[in-house]
Structure formats: structure tokens, C-alpha cells
Amino acid sequence: MSDASDLVRYELRGEVAILGLNRPDKRNAISDRFVEAIAEAVARATREAEAGVIHGHGKHFCAGLDLSEHSQKPLFEAVLGSRRWHSAFDSIERGRIPFVSAISGAAVGGGFELAASTHIRVAEEGAFFALPEGQRGIFVGGGGSVRIARLIGPARMGDMMLTGRSVSATEMERWGGVSYVVEPGKALERGIEIAARMAQNAEFTNYAVINALPRIADMSSEDGLFAESMVASLATMTPEAQERLRDFLEKRAEKVKAPDA
Known part of the structure; x- marks a missing residue:
């Protein structure tokens, strides 16, 4: 195994690239540097693999935006930062190879936005989804207003943002935001199985x-x-x-x- 960076661990297993978000002490919260690491790892996977899996090291997939960094940004810098998220996540959603997100624990805010950019989402039974932007006084900036709204509908997305409610993996599957629900500890294994199958397609x-x-x-x-x-x-x-x-x-x-x- 080798590291694409200290923030995203990279492994090539056959024709499947495995990208591990590696900031467990921060619940894999995404900073600007983290976005660049994700984009770099995705570009490498696109060169070397036929399918990819994104998962989180530690207990959580991704708890979203690193608010300590975001709160200090000037306005125009914040706009450019959001656009960089869009570009990085577009390289997943509309790239050359399909990606699976293997979700455990929290997929909150930007973490849900990242998962929404993948083509298949596998969530463990204990995983949960939330969009707490309303309570933080901010708005989604990583493509969620397009990707998440198209997955679950703008009314349900608006409900999540307005109320701050957490949604279970089982309910999110009913809403269309999750493709598979698996037992605790099985998301990565199932995600790799699915990616390996997709890698055999034309x-x-x-x-x-x-x-x-x-x-x-x-x-x-x-x-x-x-x-x-x-x-x-x-x-x-x-x-x-x-x-x-x-x-x-x-x-x-x-x-x-x-x-x-």
C-alpha cells in the first residue's frame, strides 16, 4: 500500500482502486488540502484502475466541511473554494471510471455531498446522513444542491437542511440516496465486491x-x-x-x- 497523500490512502487491488479518507481524528472533515488530496487520488485511480471505492478510516465516512477553516475565508475565496469542490467531485461523478462510496458512521454535510458524487452508495446499518447547514448559518457548497437534490428530491433535502434531522441508512435507502444497506463493518467489503464487478464491464x-x-x-x-x-x-x-x-x-x-x- 502507498499513500497518495497523508490525507487519502491509496491502494490498487486488481482493477479496483481503494481510496481511504485518512483524517479520523477530525471524523474525516474536509479542508481545502483534503479536497486537493481527493482530486489527486481520483486522478490516479482514473489512470490505473477500472473502478474505485471511497471509504473513511476510523468510525466515520466523512463529517463534512472543516468549519474552522471555512469560517475564516474572505467572500471571493469562499466562492473559489466551493468551485474547487465542484471540480474535484465532478471528476468522480463524470470521470472515466465508476466509483462506490462505502459509508460507515457519519456522512454529514460535505461528506454526503462527496458520497452523492459517487455512482453507488453502500451504507452500514449504523450509518447516518445529515445536512446541518441551516443550524450553522451556511449553505451546501460541494454540489449538494444539485447531486443530493436529484437523488432524494429537493423537498426531502430541504427538510434535512431546515430541521437538521439525521436520517438512518435504511430510511435513506427508501429515499433513493443509498443503493445498498449492509451489516456493520461490511460496507468496504461490499463496496469492493461491487467495484470489482463493475470493472469487468465494457x-x-x-x-x-x-x-x-x-x-x-x-x-x-x-x-x-x-x-x-x-x-x-x-x-x-x-x-x-x-x-x-x-x-x-x-x-x-x-x-x-x-x-x-
Whole structure:
């Protein structure tokens, strides 16, 4: 194992990059330096891996923004800092490879924003989610007003921000903000399993799911259907797709099975 920085530990396990937020004494609260470390580790994972997992060392995934740093920023510097969060998290959400977040403990504020930038969220039963910005006199600045609102809806996000309530992993799964709920201590293991499976997909298809699907969701239905036709046709033309389709037609690939099979 080697370190991308002292703040994000990096491990390459087969085709899966494992990024560990490494500020456990601060519940992995995110500072500007931490954002840069995350961006650096994500860029490395994109070069070296086919899928990635982000998790937190210690008891918590990420408790959000480092308020001691944020409270001292001049206005324009704060704007630029928020935009840097957007850029770093965009490199996860709309990059080349899919990412899973493995969530234990707190995914609060900016931690929830980070998780929302990943493509699949696995949360342990004891994990919890909160957006306490209303009580702190601030507003989300790491992309949450777009990403979290699209996951769970603006009304539920507004509820969380206005009331400061914490939401359990089970309830967040019902809301659509979590993809899988697992037993305590199992999030990272499950996240790696999912990432390893995604790493076996066709590279172009993974890229299309990450980059085309959210853009199509932003389009009118007619524009979206047209874009879908273009992407589907391009995907079928790739040499990898042609080979995989031949394997299926010649019965070298497994058929889809029922969930309990």
C-alpha cells in the first residue's frame, strides 16, 4: 500500500482502486488540502484502475466541511473554494471510471455531498446522513444542491437542511440516496465486491452510463431519446462489444439469472 497523500490512502487491488479518507481524528472533515488530496487520488485511480471505492478510516465516512477553516475565508475565496469542490467531485461523478462510496458512521454535510458524487452508495446499518447547514448559518457548497437534490428530491433535502434531522441508512435507502444497506463493518467489503464487478464491464459502456445517463436526464424526452440512439449505436460498434455479443450468441457467456438463482 502507498499513500497518495497523508490525507487519502491509496491502494490498487486488481482493477479496483481503494481510496481511504485518512483524517479520523477530525471524523474525516474536509479542508481545502483534503479536497486537493481527493482530486489527486481520483486522478490516479482514473489512470490505473477500472473502478474505485471511497471509504473513511476510523468510525466515520466523512463529517463534512472543516468549519474552522471555512469560517475564516474572505467572500471571493469562499466562492473559489466551493468551485474547487465542484471540480474535484465532478471528476468522480463524470470521470472515466465508476466509483462506490462505502459509508460507515457519519456522512454529514460535505461528506454526503462527496458520497452523492459517487455512482453507488453502500451504507452500514449504523450509518447516518445529515445536512446541518441551516443550524450553522451556511449553505451546501460541494454540489449538494444539485447531486443530493436529484437523488432524494429537493423537498426531502430541504427538510434535512431546515430541521437538521439525521436520517438512518435504511430510511435513506427508501429515499433513493443509498443503493445498498449492509451489516456493520461490511460496507468496504461490499463496496469492493461491487467495484470489482463493475470493472469487468465494457469500458465504453461504463463511460456512457457515467456520462450519458445524467445528461440525458437533463434533456427533454425527445432530445434524450435521440441521444440514447446515438450512444447505443456507438456502444454496439466498439470491438469489445462485438466480441462480447459473439460470446453470448455462441453460448460462451452466462445468461442473466433471477436474483435468488
